Amino acid sequence: MIHQYKLNGYNIVLDVNSGSVHLVDEAAYDIIALYGKKNADEIAAQITEKYDNITADEVYEVLDDIKSLKEQGKLFSEDKYLPLAQELQNRPTVLKALCLHIAHDCNLACKYCFAGEGEYCGDRSLMSFEVGKKALDYLIEHSGTRKNLEVDFFGGEPLMNFEVVKQLVEYARGREKECGKNFRFTLTTNGVLLDEEIMDFANREMHNVVLSIDGRKETNDRMRVSRNGKGSYDLILPKFLEMAEKRGQKDYYIRGTYTHYNTDFSNDILHLADLGFKQLAMEPVVASMDADYALKEEDLPVLCEQYEKLAVEMLKRHRGGNGFNFFHYMIDLTGGPCIYKRVAGCGVGTEYMAVTPWGDFYPCHQFVGDPKYLMGNVDDGVTNLDVCNEFKRCNVYAREECNDCFARLFCSGGCAANAYHSTGSVTGIYKLGCELHRKRIECAIMLNAAISIDNENQ
Amino acid sequence: MKRIQTVQTRDLAESAKKGGCGECQTSCQSACKTSCGIANQQCEKSKK
Numbered sequence: 001m002i003h004q005y006k007l008n009g010y011n012i013v014l015d016v017n018s019g020s021v022h023l024v025d026e027a028a029y030d031i032i033a034l035y036g037k038k039n040a041d042e043i044a045a046q047i048t049e050k051y052d053n054i055t056a057d058e059v060y061e062v063l064d065d066i067k068s069l070k071e072q073g074k075l076f077s078e079d080k081y082l083p084l085a086q087e088l089q090n091r092p093t094v095l096k097a098l099c100l101h102i103a104h105d106c107n108l109a110c111k112y113c114f115a116g117e118g119e120y121c122g123d124r125s126l127m128s129f130e131v132g133k134k135a136l137d138y139l140i141e142h143s144g145t146r147k148n149l150e151v152d153f154f155g156g157e158p159l160m161n162f163e164v165v166k167q168l169v170e171y172a173r174g175r176e177k178e179c180g181k182n183f184r185f186t187l188t189t190n191g192v193l194l195d196e197e198i199m200d201f202a203n204r205e206m207h208n209v210v211l212s213i214d215g216r217k218e219t220n221d222r223m224r225v226s227r228n229g230k231g232s233y234d235l236i237l238p239k240f241l242e243m244a245e246k247r248g249q250k251d252y253y254i255r256g257t258y259t260h261y262n263t264d265f266s267n268d269i270l271h272l273a274d275l276g277f278k279q280l281a282m283e284p285v286v287a288s289m290d291a292d293y294a295l296k297e298e299d300l301p302v303l304c305e306q307y308e309k310l311a312v313e314m315l316k317r318h319r320g321g322n323g324f325n326f327f328h329y330m331i332d333l334t335g336g337p338c339i340y341k342r343v344a345g346c347g348v349g350t351e352y353m354a355v356t357p358w359g360d361f362y363p364c365h366q367f368v369g370d371p372k373y374l375m376g377n378v379d380d381g382v383t384n385l386d387v388c389n390e391f392k393r394c395n396v397y398a399r400e401e402c403n404d405c406f407a408r409l410f411c412s413g414g415c416a417a418n419a420y421h422s423t424g425s426v427t428g429i430y431k432l433g434c435e436l437h438r439k440r441i442e443c444a445i446m447l448n449a450a451i452s453i454d455n456e457n458q
Numbered sequence: 459m460k461r462i463q464t465v466q467t468r469d470l471a472e473s474a475k476k477g478g479c480g481e482c483q484t485s486c487q488s489a490c491k492t493s494c495g496i497a498n499q500q501c502e503k504s505k506k
Contacts, residue, residue, distance in 0.1 A: 018467075023462075025461045066462075097484035147481065255489050281489035283490055283493060327489040327498060331497050333468065334468050334504070335500055336501060338470075338478060340477045341499065342470070365486075409497070414494050418492070
């Protein structure tokens with residue numbers, strides 16, 4: 001299976017199953033599209049009639065090149081990965097990451113919060129050290145031979161329970177050596193409580209920090225407000241600027257959310273880049289369809305256009321020596337994940353779980369509060385094996401609609417939580433999300449292929 | 459090849475032979491939290 005598209009002056013051919021990317025000229029682009037559908041003489045006749053700059057002999061040469069790439073498994077390669085999915089399904093999984101809901105409480109009241117202003121349909125609550133410690137112990141015990149363990153301090157707003165964050169980091173560090181493990185911590189924060197002490201702590205202990213801000217002041221302050229309705233931009237921006245500098249402009253993400261109200265979100269990303277941030281992420285809002293700020297089907301054309309605009313601008317800035325990273329465009333063409341990872345998916349409910357302040361396990365943070373997906377708790381472990389097995393089957397082959405999608409090995413079938421919330425099934429398809437993801441993948445490939453070729457030509 | 463330029467990429471079929479160590483980052487632990495960015499992860503073995 002191949003996918004052909006044109007973007008920013010590049011004619012791009014992705015060979016889906018091998019992951020190969022080819023940049024071709026106009027004639028070759030058409031020849032590849034005709035390959036296997038017409039015979040060589042018919043293709044030569046059609047192409048030479050359309051293009052002045054190619055002879056029949058040259059068309060035959062291109063056809064030979066295509067045949068050669070096919071033989072090398074770089075074009076029209078077959079999908080041979082179904083047995084891997086079955087193998088992965090039968091494998092015992094090890095837990096490698098936890099999302100600790102340190103605080104189901106928040107000092108902001110962002111209007112789009114999927115956590116219901118931090119409370120996740122429950123009461124305000126803070127995780128105790130005891131519960132957190134049990135969760136870390138459970139992770140260590142169930143992580144098999146895996147060395148690197150990831151723990152995200154999440155909320156609500158985790159800094160509302162900073163003392164416990166510090167205690168848990170200290171506890172985990174104290175156990176690393178005896179267990180042969182290496183903890184990689186992440187802190188996701190709205191920034192309200194960030195101060196010098198916390199920044200220093202985070203820079204010492206956190207592998208990554210995710211700092212939430214939506215972009216331009218008017219965008220951010222429309223949604224990210226305090227409980228009395230005041231925008232948070234002026235309060236958090238100086239702290240985030242300081243934090244990013246203190247981290248040497250790496251190992252952090254400035255992470256925003258865009259909604260129906262800022263479908264021109266590329267301007268928000270560029271605003272943040274213009275402020276000097278180098279690591280940026282921006283996600284489409286997760287919302288029920290009846291929310292006024294939810295993205296609508298009719299927003300799609302403009303959203304896709306925005307992703308293209310962003311990619312084109314990023315390439316321009318990269319070439320000008322003023323580049324920045326955008327999470328969804330960070331595709332390492334040579335050092336990306338292996339096929340096992342691409343087939344298996346994100347690990348929700350199998351390798352990864354979320355832990356509530358009172359110690360309940362859920363498949364991930366987006367399922368927290370849904371009784372159907374309660375998996376167990378820190379005292380009894382995972383007791384709801386049906387949920388675990390449901391997610392084990394949740395791989396790239398679980399959804400029929402993915403079979404003819406070029407992006408399937410870039411998203412493994414998509415986010416199970418998004419699918420569940422939009423269709424009622426974790427193996428459903430969140431169509432709007434798929435459209436956006438396909439566009440992002442196209443842009444990411446263009447950007448990275450262009451940079452790769454630039455480097456080769458230097 | 460004059461008209462086709464192949465970009466250097468990781469051969470996914472080849473990665474089946476030595477892949478699957480499971481040491482890579484859980485994708486949702488990174489920036490996204492609301493989408494499945496598998497391809498945005500780096501292979502732990504090829505980290506630069």
